[in-house]
Amino acid sequence: MTDDLFALEGTPRWTQTLAPGAVVLRGFAAECAPTLMQMIDQLTRVAPFRQMTTPGGFVMSAAMSNCGSLGWVTDALGYRYTSHDPLTGVPWP
Known part of the structure; x- marks a missing residue:
């Protein structure tokens, strides 16, 4: 089973080291995800x-x-x- 990178509910903030110098920051963007998605949508309308x-x-x-x-x-x-x-x-x- 793989982790869902986009799961928002109940996601505590924690780090997962993938390799030296490569880290997934789990839950760190959960609170601002709706705003981030809106901004990505706006950007990709200009630069699809x-x-x-x-x-x-x-x-x-x-x-x-x-x-x-x-x-x-x-x-x-x-x-x-x-x-x-x-x-x-x-x-x-």
């Missing part, structure tokens, strides 16, 4: 999740979005960080 294409022409299996001053992208030009969405030319939200 998409499956990017690698320089070799392969479509990535994971869909992603970006926000902030720089966003990670990949396309025929390579892997890089950019301040603007390469599909729309608009700055990341």
Whole structure:
């Protein structure tokens, strides 16, 4: 059985070490989860999740979005960080 990362009710705050330097902070975002989800929804309306294409022409299996001053992208030009969405030319939200 695996733990539900998104279970909110009755979740005490505790940490779970996955590996050296990798920790899950269980329950730490439970109180602000509705606000976080609303903000993610607003961000992804501007910069929708998409499956990017690698320089070799392969479509990535994971869909992603970006926000902030720089966003990670990949396309025929390579892997890089950019301040603007390469599909729309608009700055990341």
